[in-house]
Amino acid sequence: MQWEHLTAPDFAKAVQDTGVCVIAMGVIERHSDHLPLGTDSLNAHAIACQAAEKEPAVVFPPWYFGQIYEARCFPGTVTIRPTLLLELIQGVLDEIGRNGFRKIILLNGHGGNNSLLGFLAQCGLWEEKPYSLYTPTGRLTPEQEQEWLAMAETEVHGHACECETSMSLHNFGQLVKMDQVPEEPAQPLNRMDHLPPTFAAISWYANYPEHYAGDARTASAEKGRALVGWTVDALADYIAAVKADEVVPALKNEFFRRVREEVGQ
Ligand SMILES: [Zn+2]
Numbered sequence: 354m355q356w357e358h359l360t361a362p363d364f365a366k367a368v369q370d371t372g373v374c375v376i377a378m379g380v381i382e383r384h385s386d387h388l389p390l391g392t393d394s395l396n397a398h399a400i401a402c403q404a405a406e407k408e409p410a411v412v413f414p415p416w417y418f419g420q421i422y423e424a425r426c427f428p429g430t431v432t433i434r435p436t437l438l439l440e441l442i443q444g445v446l447d448e449i450g451r452n453g454f455r456k457i458i459l460l461n462g463h464g465g466n467n468s469l470l471g472f473l474a475q476c477g478l479w480e481e482k483p484y485s486l487y488t489p490t491g492r493l494t495p496e497q498e499q500e501w502l503a504m505a506e507t508e509v510h511g512h513a514c515e516c517e518t519s520m521s522l523h524n525f526g527q528l529v530k531m532d533q534v535p536e537e538p539a540q541p542l543n544r545m546d547h548l549p550p551t552f553a554a555i556s557w558y559a560n561y562p563e564h565y566a567g568d569a570r571t572a573s574a575e576k577g578r579a580l581v582g583w584t585v586d587a588l589a590d591y592i593a594a595v596k597a598d599e600v601v602p603a604l605k606n607e608f609f610r611r612v613r614e615e616v617g618q
Pocket residue numbers: 384392393462463512513517
């Protein structure tokens with residue numbers, strides 16, 4: 354169920370019936386020259402909506418604000434000041450909680466959000482909230498991985514690549530410009546390899562200055578259907594596991610009871 358499609362009474366019933374809200378965290382950024390700026394949000398939201406049909410949950414409206422400072426040199430990127438971004442997302446999570454959801458799934462649709470989402474999850478112990486946050490970290494199963502390897506025709510993946518372009522062709526093919534796919538694949542430039550293993554703000558740019566990582570020439574809607582199908586099934590299973598989970602809320606309650614009782618405040 355999509356939050357913005359429900360009437361107020363139907364929304365209240367959906368909160369009661371499901372207890373779980375999924376927010377798909379994307380961004381607005383360049384995806385080489387052939388995919389739309391909203392690709393991550395569009396794909397993640399589509400996957401969340403399809404999964405929530407299989408295992409009922411409420412999906413928050415499409416969300417476009419995340420960590421994407423490394424794309425500020427490209428037209429159309431939308432970035433938000435770091436402190437405001439944290440406040441904004443936490444404010445939205447609090448609103449989801451205020452509307453009655455006790456479990457929120459933070460679904461990541463963008464690699465550059467990994468650290469941000471991890472930190473947001475950790476912030477759940479800063480102060481007691483009425484809701485628990487869950488961030489799925491799983492990938493394809495080993496069997497699906499094998500199936501994908503048999504299907505895939507390229508080896509370097511990462512951004513606007515064969516996988517992401519295939520999923521986009523399946524989910525919103527009308528927005529994909531296959532005639533604009535670069536003629537040359539984008540291999541990592543390894544421009545920080547003179548250093549010992551390092552992470553820096555410029556790391557992504559050092560490897561992929563055109564926001565393209567991989568080779569989209571062999572992308573197809575058929576491949577996308579398989580990838581999206583696996584991802585939707587995995588998320589539907591995850592929603593079911595979150596619904597059934599009583600451990601995280603109980604441990605959270607125990608943790609904050611100890612904060613109150615064992616630490617002077
Ligand atoms: Zn992307």
